[in-house]
Each structure stands twice: as C-alpha cells, then as structure tokens.
Amino acid sequence: MASPTKDAAPTGTEGGRAPVIAAGTLCWRMEKGALEVLIIHRPRYGDWSWPKGKLDPGETTPECAIRETFEEVGLSVTLGIPLAVITYPVASGRKVVHYWASRTERLVPVPDGKEVDRTQWVPPERARELLSNPSDVEPLDALVRAHAAKDLQTWPLIVVRHAKAKPRSSWSRAEGERPLAATGRRQAVAVSRLLQAWSPERVVSSPWVRCVQTVSPYVTQRSAKLKLVDALTEHDATRKPGRARTAVERVFDKRRSVALCTHRPVLPLVFSVLANHMTSSLRRGLPVDDPYLAPGEAVICHVSSTHHGRIVSVEQFRAYDD
Numbered sequence: 001m002a003s004p005t006k007d008a009a010p011t012g013t014e015g016g017r018a019p020v021i022a023a024g025t026l027c028w029r030m031e032k033g034a035l036e037v038l039i040i041h042r043p044r045y046g047d048w049s050w051p052k053g054k055l056d057p058g059e060t061t062p063e064c065a066i067r068e069t070f071e072e073v074g075l076s077v078t079l080g081i082p083l084a085v086i087t088y089p090v091a092s093g094r095k096v097v098h099y100w101a102s103r104t105e106r107l108v109p110v111p112d113g114k115e116v117d118r119t120q121w122v123p124p125e126r127a128r129e130l131l132s133n134p135s136d137v138e139p140l141d142a143l144v145r146a147h148a149a150k151d152l153q154t155w156p157l158i159v160v161r162h163a164k165a166k167p168r169s170s171w172s173r174a175e176g177e178r179p180l181a182a183t184g185r186r187q188a189v190a191v192s193r194l195l196q197a198w199s200p201e202r203v204v205s206s207p208w209v210r211c212v213q214t215v216s217p218y219v220t221q222r223s224a225k226l227k228l229v230d231a232l233t234e235h236d237a238t239r240k241p242g243r244a245r246t247a248v249e250r251v252f253d254k255r256r257s258v259a260l261c262t263h264r265p266v267l268p269l270v271f272s273v274l275a276n277h278m279t280s281s282l283r284r285g286l287p288v289d290d291p292y293l294a295p296g297e298a299v300i301c302h303v304s305s306t307h308h309g310r311i312v313s314v315e316q317f318r319a320y321d322d
Contacts, residue, residue, distance in 0.1 A: 017093040023065035024052025025077060025102040026143050027109075028152070029121065035147050037127050037140065038109060040073060041118035047132030050139070051075075051116075052097055058320045061098040062197035069102065073119055074110035077102040078199045080154055081146060081302045081313045083139035099139035101152060151312040154302035156198040157251060158259040159270055161293040163187035165210040176208040176233065184210070187296035190319035192217035195259055198300065200224060204251055205261040206232040214296070215261045224259075237266040248273040252309050259298075267292040274301060278311040285314035294318055 027038035039048050053068035055061065062079055069077050080101035087096050109119040122130065124144050128137055146152040163184035171178045180188060195218045203219055205211045207228035219226045229247050230236050237244035248270050251258050262270060271286045278301075287293060297318040304310045 019087070020054060020090060020092060020095040021061065021098075022052050022054045022095060023061040023068065023098040023100075024050050025065050025069045025079070025100050026050055026083060026139055027069070027073075027075060027077060027102050027104040027107075028143060028147075029103065029105045029107075031121065035124060035144070036121045037124055037143065038073070038104070039120050039122060039127050039130055040109075040111065040116045041120075042115060043117045044115070045132075048130040049133060049136060050099065052099070060194055060197075060317055060320060062100070062317060063193060065098065065100055066197050072112060072116045074112070075104055075107055077104055079156075079197050081152065082315055083142040083146075086135040086138050088133065088135045101143050101146065103153065146312070150306040151304050151310075153305040154312060155255060155257045155305060156200060157257075157274075157301045157303050157311070158195065158198060158200055159267070159274070159293075159299045159301075160191060160195075160214065160259055160261045161264055161267060161291075161295060161297055162206075162211045162214040162261055163191065164295040175235070179209050180213045184295060185213070187319060188214045188217050191215070191296050191298070192221055194298065194317060194319040196222065198257060200257040200259040202227065202254070202256060202258045203261065204229055204232070204247075204258060206230075206234075206263060206266075208233050208263070211261045211263070215259065218259070232260070232262045232266060234263045234265050237262075237269055241269055244269050245273050252277070252303065255303075255305065255308070264291050264293070271299075274299075274311060277301075277303070277309050278314065282311060282314050285316070287316070 029036050040051055041048055051069040051072045055064045069075055083099040083101055085098050087094055111119050124140055127140055164181050165178050165184055166181045202225045203215045204227050205215050231243040231247040275283045300315040301311045302313045304312050
C-alpha cells in the first residue's frame with residue numbers, strides 16, 4: 001500500500017548543489033494471467049532501466065513522468081499508484097526520481113532509437129536480473145507488493161480546490177457568480193495539464209462560476225463529462241452537510257476515474273468522507289489545517305478496482321501557473 005506523498009523537491013543539497021529531480025513510470029500489463037513490466041535499454045549508458053527523465057521548467061513530477069514515457073518509448077500513458085522515490089549519486093551530486101505504476105495493456109512500445117534502442121516486456125523476476133542500477137529494484141518491489149495485495153489495478157479520485165477567484169470584498173453580485181481572477185485563469189490551464197497525468201473521465205463540480213471555470217480547460221481539452229452538483233457549493237454544504245457527504249460518496253459508485261472540484265470551506269467535509277475509505281496511515285496524508293489546499297491544488301487518491309471503495313494511495317500536487 002502506497003504511503004502519502006507530496007510534490008516537493010528534497011530541501012537538502014550536495015556541496016551547495018540542489019539535487020536533480022526526475023520522474024518516470026513502471027509500465028505493466030497482464031499477459032496470460034501473469035504480471036509483466038516494461039524495461040528499456042539506453043545505448044548511451046549501456047544499461048537497462050525504466051522510462052524516466054528530468055523535469056522541464058514549470059513541470060510537476062506527474063507531468064514529467066507522462067512526457068518522458070511518451071518521448072522514450074512512444075506510449076501515451078496515465079499514472080496509477082505512486083511506487084517509490086529513489087535517490088542515487090550522479091556527477092552533479094545526486095538524483096531523485098519519482099516513479100509511478102502505469103498499466104499499458106496491449107500497447108506496443110516504440111523506442112525513439114536515440115535515448116532508447118530496445119524494450120522488453122519481462123516478468124518481475126527477469127527485470128530484477130536485468131536492471132543495471134540496484135536502486136531501480138525499489139519501485140519494482142513496490143509494484144510487486146501492490147500486485148500481490150490486489151491493489152495495483154486502480155482508478156483515480158482527484159479533489160481539486162478551485163483556482164484563485166476575485167476577492168469577495170470587491171464583488172457585489174451573487175456569490176455563486178464570482179469568477180476567477182487573472183491569476184486563477186492561468187492556474188486553471190495549469191490544473192488542466194496536471195489532471196491529464198491521470199485523465200479522469202468525469203468531472204464533478206460545484207456549479208458556482210469559479211469552480212466551473214477551474215475545470216473548464218480540462219473538460220474542453222479531454223472532452224470529459226461534466227456534472228454540476230449543488231450540494232458541493234459553500235452554501236449548500238454549510239446548510240445540509242449530509243447531502244454534501246452523500247455527493248462525495250456517490251463518486252465511488254461508478255468505479256471510474258473522476259475529478260471533484262469544490263471550495264475551501266467544503267474541503268474538510270470532502271476529506272472526512274475520503275478518510276473513511278483508507279487506513280490510518282494514509283489518513284495522515286490528507287490536509288488537516290485551513291486552508292487545506294492552495295487555489296488550484298489537488299489531492300489524488302487511487303481507489304482499488306478489486307476492493308470496492310478502498311483508497312490505496314494519497315498524493316498532493318500543486319499545478320504550476322507560470
């Protein structure tokens with residue numbers, strides 16, 4: 001079961017130099033009932049590894065993992081559970097790599113030929129023998145443990161706080177009509193980029209303008225289904241918290257990837273519902289202090305496809321808006 005994680009670079013340095021941050025994936029599939037993983041050969045280093053690479057400026061680690069997997073092996077993937085964060089020395093000091101599982105059933109990798117010249121689908125035992133960097137075994141072991149626990153196949157449930165809105169003090173019309181500020185509109189575009197790492201099929205949102213504007217770039221880009229739920233507004237959640245809790249519980253029913261966008265005052269209620277679906281160790285990964293999330297920030301939960309309603313990982317990421 002994955003531990004709570006946040007998108008934060010290590011604060012320590014090696015000789016005054018910040019560590020190199022990178023991200024990648026362990027692509028996996030089931031072949032004739034057996035687990036297989038995708039390993040890659042890099043001619044520059046003559047080694048066997050996982051698809052990964054360094055962050056581009058203004059990029060989150062989930063976005064980096066998706067981009068690097070596509071650039072190196074030609075696979076458009078979405079992220080599953082977080083696996084491990086490994087650290088090892090490099091010429092510039094040290095490198096920190098964030099890894100996620102990614103199911104890629106029936107997809108054929110097409111390496112670019114320059115960075116990656118060969119790929120292999122192999123059982124985990126064979127991958128362990130071939131991997132050149134001993135630290136690369138750590139995410140593999142995490143993946144195998146999740147598979148054994150039947151927690152590897154999951155769907156994402158993402159909670160997003162709406163982006164920065166115009167100040168209440170400068171708004172004289174109905175509260176539900178208060179829109180995003182200019183900064184919030186930029187944040188909404190960044191939220192769209194971040195959400196594409198998990199590609200939720202559905203978006204459930206408060207119908208108030210600032211929430212709808214936050215998710216609109218993603219809904220438009222991905223043609224996702226948008227459902228507006230009055231119970232998730234500040235007004236309704238305060239007056240009838242039971243209805244708001246029911247609305248959150250219902251996102252589990254369809255067992256399909258979903259993003260939920262709401263307001264800061266509603267977040268404690270949302271998280272209290274999610275907490276009932278996870279272990280005590282994972283609950284520690286949920287925000288507990290006001291304001292809970294920054295505007296445009298998200299909590300990503302992965303829900304087991306086998307054990308209905310059981311959240312098996314919790315992560316927190318803030319989209320870059322510049």
